[in-house]
Amino acid sequence: MTAIDTRLHDRKFVRTFFTTPTAEKGVDDSAKKLRSAIGLRGMQAPDVWVPDNEDATAPNMRDEGAENIAEVVAEEGEEFPGEIHPRVVWHRDSPSTRYKGFQHMLEIADPENGAVENIDGFVIPEVGDIDDWKKADEFITIVENEYGLEEGSLAMSVIIESGSAELAMGKLREEMGKADNNLERLFLLVDGEVDYTKDMRAITPTGGLPEWKELRHNTSRAASAAGCISVDGPYDDIRDVDGYHERITANNAMGMLGIWSLTPGQVVEANKSPLPPEEGYWVIDADGREVELDSQDGVEVYSGDRIELEEEDGGYELEVGSDEIFVESEEELADELLDLVDYVPSMDDIVDSMEEFEAAKEAGKGAIAMTRAATVEIDGIQVDVSSDRMWDEATYQALMTPVKLFQDVYENRPDQHDDLADLYSEDVVERAMDVGN
Numbered sequence: 001m002t003a004i005d006t007r008l009h010d011r012k013f014v015r016t017f018f019t020t021p022t023a024e025k026g027v028d029d030s031a032k033k034l035r036s037a038i039g040l041r042g043m044q045a046p047d048v049w050v051p052d053n054e055d056a057t058a059p060n061m062r063d064e065g066a067e068n069i070a071e072v073v074a075e076e077g078e079e080f081p082g083e084i085h086p087r088v089v090w091h092r093d094s095p096s097t098r099y100k101g102f103q104h105m106l107e108i109a110d111p112e113n114g115a116v117e118n119i120d121g122f123v124i125p126e127v128g129d130i131d132d133w134k135k136a137d138e139f140i141t142i143v144e145n146e147y148g149l150e151e152g153s154l155a156m157s158v159i160i161e162s163g164s165a166e167l168a169m170g171k172l173r174e175e176m177g178k179a180d181n182n183l184e185r186l187f188l189l190v191d192g193e194v195d196y197t198k199d200m201r202a203i204t205p206t207g208g209l210p211e212w213k214e215l216r217h218n219t220s221r222a223a224s225a226a227g228c229i230s231v232d233g234p235y236d237d238i239r240d241v242d243g244y245h246e247r248i249t250a251n252n253a254m255g256m257l258g259i260w261s262l263t264p265g266q267v268v269e270a271n272k273s274p275l276p277p278e279e280g281y282w283v284i285d286a287d288g289r290e291v292e293l294d295s296q297d298g299v300e301v302y303s304g305d306r307i308e309l310e311e312e313d314g315g316y317e318l319e320v321g322s323d324e325i326f327v328e329s330e331e332e333l334a335d336e337l338l339d340l341v342d343y344v345p346s347m348d349d350i351v352d353s354m355e356e357f358e359a360a361k362e363a364g365k366g367a368i369a370m371t372r373a374a375t376v377e378i379d380g381i382q383v384d385v386s387s388d389r390m391w392d393e394a395t396y397q398a399l400m401t402p403v404k405l406f407q408d409v410y411e412n413r414p415d416q417h418d419d420l421a422d423l424y425s426e427d428v429v430e431r432a433m434d435v436g437n
Contacts, residue, residue, distance in 0.1 A: 009155060009187050009229075011047065011083065013408045014258040016270045017190060017231045018046035019087065021056040022065030026176060030061070031068035038076045041415045042183040043271045044264040048188070051086045053104055054125050059086045060370040062089065066104040070113035077118030081415040085121045085157055085187075090136060092164065099319035102139045107144050109154070115149065121155025121187055126195065129170040129294025130175055133158060137182050157188035160219055169222035171385050176226055190225045190260070191215055231258035238263050248273040257405065271416075275409070276402050279345040282374055286323030293341070293376070300341075301377045305339075309333075309378040316381070330383060343372050348428050354435045357391050367392040403435050 004370040023030040034051055054064040069086050077084055086099035086108055109116045124136040137156060144151050160166055170190065176183045193209050202210055216232060223230035234252050235244045247271060248259055257274050261267040282293040286306035293300035308319040315328040318336055327333045345353070353370055360368045373386035408432060410420060421429055
């Protein structure tokens with residue numbers, strides 16, 4: 001039995017899950033969108049491309065869609081920089097739908113069609129309890145045996161779209177690796193909040209989707225426990241770039257570093273968002289709203305109206321929203337501001353800290369203090385703030401995650417090397433690849 005928590009696939013991180021219709025009626029080339037998507041490169045190309053032969057493709061076009069997948073992937077799949085995982089039809093309550101998905105997998109994976117060597121796995125939607133996951137696994141095992149492929153060579157990703165599927169995630173640790181299944185092939189656990197909302201019979205006043213934070217947390221936790229990768233569902237307001245970025249940021253904080261992308265523009269945003277920024281910057285908590293400070297000649301300036309600061313006889317009065325705080329000294333003021341400000345490190349900052357800790361560890365030190373300082377200006381008053389953070393091995397390992405993400409991207413996506421060098425500089429890229437090795 002494979003050790004629990006072991007990552008079983010080449011990709012340790014997946015930022016982007018990009019779906020494309022497989023066939024469209026009434027156009028000269030029904031596979032036109034597939035041909036366009038498979039030609040994406042650089043930051044516009046996803047880590048995982050999903051030719052979508054389920055929801056994105058009309059039911060009467062899905063047989064042709066399976067044929068299109070095989071044809072397009074056979075022609076151009078070898079050059080595609082990400083992984084290719086077609087989504088087929090499936091449903092926990094419909095044997096006929098499951099059989100149709102099985103037929104489509106057979107079509108796509110048939111070696112005579114020339115695509116299977118560039119197919120990394122299949123995405124299975126609408127799964128139910130753990131026995132249903134095993135049915136999908138068994139079908140993929142049959143496909144592998146039918147064509148003489150190594151068992152487990154085709155990955156399986158599932159979309160969590162029901163309460164039963166959510167509960168099934170809690171059983172993965174005890175089921176994976178048993179001799180009666182090949183569930184070790186599991187790769188991605190993907191949330192499908194639209195169908196999940198329908199399954200849960202949830203209602204909101206506006207008709208919009210609930211945030212389903214619990215589902216996202218449960219999926220991230222299950223992925224961590226079972227050695228899989230978690231991916232959030234689609235963000236369908238494709239013009240709301242800020243909202244998409246905020247969703248990604250919230251997901252990242254719970255360990256869900258991947259998200260569904262519906263357009264190449266969303267792919268670019270999702271590819272870049274989990275990576276550390278090019279330049280570090282300071283932020284301040286302005287009455288519950290995080291605001292980036294404006295760096296001017298080495299001074300971090302707040303110019304909003306949610307925070308006010310004025311000097312009075314005998315001290316300073318600091319107003320944050322409706323709260324008023326009076327302090328008698330600049331030292332006390334610095335302490336109050338220190339609770340409000342924080343620093344977002346750049347890749348260069350992170351690598352510097354990693355290198356400093358590695359050097360200290362080599363010299364026999366188990367922990368060192370890292371200092372971060374700035375001059376903050378509010379309403380023309382400047383205050384020096386600084387803080388010390390104790391770094392030990394646990395801190396080092398926790399903060400290695402963005403570096404490991406970067407290293408995984410660099411190793412698996414050579415088509416993004418130029419973009420990464422433009423973002424960080426060749427020197428920072430080289431140092432980031434050396435950290436921890």
